[in-house]
Amino acid sequence: MARRRFKLFRGLRLQYNLLVRVVVLGVVGWLGYNLYEASLKPVRVGIFFPTSGPAALEGRVARDSVLLALKELENSVGLLHRPVDVITVNPGLQADMRIAQMRSLLEEEGADVVFACLTAACLRELEPVANASNGLIVYPFADIGLDGGSHTMTTGSLPNQLLLPPMGWAAERFGKRFYLVASDSLYGRVASEVVRHEVKRLEGEVVGEIFLDQDFSDGTNAANELLRAAPDVVLNVVVGDANVALYKALHAAGAGNGQIPTLFFNNAGRLGFESIGWEAVAGNFSVSFYDADNRTEVNRQFIKAFKRQFGNSAMPGPWSESAYASVMVWASAVKRARSTNATAVEAQIEGTVVEVPSGRLEIARGSHYPVRQPLVAEISSSGVIATVWRAETAVEPHNNAIAMPRADWDRFLDDLYRSWGDNWEKPGR
The missing domain is CATH 3.40.50.2300 (Response regulator)
Structure with missing residues (x-):
């Protein structure tokens, strides 16, 4: 009687172990499939700089430099092994049009991040859109500060x-x-x-x-x-x-x-x-x-890429470097977060340190603004x-x-x- 009971329990245990293995393999397969599917999903990047009007020159410089940085990123280490889709928008002349365009980028186009704005005014009018849409705006230029910087990151400077x-x-x-x-x-x-x-x-x-x-x-x-x-x-x-x-x-x-x-x-x-x-x-x-x-290796590679893209006589300036560096800082936060989700990335922004063409760029603790050394x-x-x-x-x-x-x-x-x-x-x- 005892032997039969032992055989019965052993049979049940074998069936239980087999069931566990099937479930585990199913879960692993499901996770693997989802990870594979996620790896095929492009990172959606918005670019939102004026390319017409009085600030067209600065806007084209910013747009082209962000595009160059994204291209260099894809050609080197990549971003979470995912392709990058770029949506370029020329902002409207009126504030209500720009707000609608930004909302469309974040909500309808599903942009994971938008590199945007030439001015502090533009950033200030669009920040509420990023807040409401749980999006992220990266702003590469001079800002006034005086706010929390929620759902935004500045790689430029404060007064x-x-x-x-x-x-x-x-x-x-x-x-x-x-x-x-x-x-x-x-x-x-x-x-x-x-x-x-x-x-x-x-x-x-x-x-x-x-x-x-x-x-x-x-x-x-x-x-x-x-x-x-x-x-x-x-x-x-x-x-x-x-x-x-x-x-x-x-x-x-x-x-x-x-x-x-x-x-x-x-x-x-x-x-x-x-x-x-x-x-x-x-x-x-x-x-x-x-x-x-400056003779750092990062700057040497930046200038080499810049000339390759825009011609041998072209030389990057402060706005080119700042826009280019903004992509590097954001990409570093993405890798730390292991996600392009705006909330996850924003949580990793503080304390980010990246070697950019201008040198060591650190986002200060307790803010979304960088430490900067003017010249x-x-x-x-x-x-x-x-x-x-x-x-x-x-x-x-x-x-x-x-x-x-x-x-x-x-x-x-x-x-x-x-x-x-x-x-x-x-x-x-």
Whole structure:
């Protein structure tokens, strides 16, 4: 009787083990199939930069550099062994159109990430869309900060990194009478407040400022006003074609060759200066975070790829490098997350460290902004842009309370938004 019971139990155990094996093999097969299916699913990448209008040059630079980085990524290590699908959108002129386009990219097209915007205003109007759609926007350029940065990542800079250190250098070299030339934009208005606070700290003087619309085309009056003010140095935070008219007029008035030196903060590098004319910008200075002459292996490979893509005479500038680097930082966070899901990637952004063409780029702890080391390069009439100064150390991003308390900034931004008809851009821009 005992022997029969033993045989019965042994038979049941064998059937149980067989069932377990079948279930395990089924689960493994199901997981394997799903992993295989996921590996075939493309990574959907949106590109959202203007390629027409006043900022078309900067937009094309950003678009082409992101595309180059994605191409290099696919040709080298790849991204989670998945192909990459790119959806390119030329943003509309009106805010409501841009919001609808971004919503379509994230919700209908299923973009895992969108590399977007040339301005802080664009980013600010689209961030709520990314929040609502649980998407991710990567912004490669200068931002104002003053917000949480939820569902966004910036690889550019904040005002305390881009504006302040070079202003100290300029005050020592040229003097403390400053003149601000800015786009009449969210960033331009914030920059004005930051500049005024810093000039006061430097015991200097703001002798004038002018805000230029994107359709600004006759630089004569603005040039004459600037010359009458006789500043020691001009701080220029203009984005777009407005610089062309102003600096051609200044050159025509005999103010070329750096007689009144300008620090260009938001510039596309060689392409931007070529559009103005080398003679008109010679003797002035480019402020950025990228020295194309640095000899790191990452930069060497970047320049090699850039020339292969755009021609042997082409050289990348600050906007090219920043857009290219933004893809590298995002891809690093994707690999750490082992997913392209926006929430998973966002959780990995803080503390990301990547070797990019400009050097070591680290996203600061507690933020979605990078640590940055600004430099100043002198522009020659022959097109050479040579670094003459670099900050001694990298600068942490200060998201709040530069120039005034956060509560005052909130009131300032709210007043500006309301004065522009509940919009982050001035009406008519």
